[in-house]
Amino acid sequence: MSDVSLGMPSLPAPDYPADVRARLDADADEVIARYPDSRSALLPLLHLVQAEDGHVTRTGIRFCAERLGLTTAEVTAVSTFYTMYRRAPGGDYQVGVCTNTLCAVLGGDAIFDELKRHLGVGNGETTADGKVTLEHIECNAACDYAPVMMVNWEFFDNQTPESARALVDDLRAGRPVEPTRGAPLCTYKETARILAGFPDRRPGAVEASGGAGPASLAGLRLARGEGAHRVGPPRTAPTDGGPTDGGPGQRQTSEEGEG
Known part of the structure; x- marks a missing residue:
């Protein structure tokens, strides 16, 4: 039984x-x-x-x-331990909306509520046409592009309730949809085969995967522009007119000079 x-x-x-x-x-x-x-x-x-x-x-x-x-x-x-394995039939497109802290305060909760209303489904449920399964996700690991959605694990960044609604409408209508970054979108079953370790043979798919997006590298560009590269704790303000002391392990940058 x-x-x-x-x-x-x-x-x-x-x-x-x-x-x-x-x-x-x-x-x-x-x-x-x-x-x-x-x-x-x-x-x-x-x-x-x-x-x-x-x-x-x-x-x-x-x-x-x-x-x-x-x-x-x-x-x-x-x-049943890992959430990327479905326990029941689902749609061709798994639409995940991040509702963790940063995405939530920037609009993730509003996006999720709008999609539930627009699609007529709840969390983990699938539309009657079998196209879209909606789920809330605790973190898409893309806070620099919040609020973020994922469709079959491909990123759709900087979303709004309006753009999210248009996205799921396009998916259900079979219109072409392009992720904000990363490989071209494919169906859930096709994505599962790639995750099983079989290469994506579509022309240009591997090259399109790319690396970190511009927002992810903003801090690095800022640091390089200022010439700042510091290891150890930040310098503390002097209390006796003497030099600042960064504490053990403080390293000066080349611009500050040595000795």
């Missing part, structure tokens, strides 16, 4: 059809070969079955367990 509230699968789970199983076995062989200990391949294999099914199914759990010599309980424990 299954306990749905705990996310535990009923057993035994059915296997994949023979043609699907053969294809996944070939992919799994490639993934497992990357690791000296086969059980280390569990995370990418979970992404692989998500690329097939759109979420971690009972059949996907059985597949991972059989390929890695694990129990289905062990696979289930891992798949």
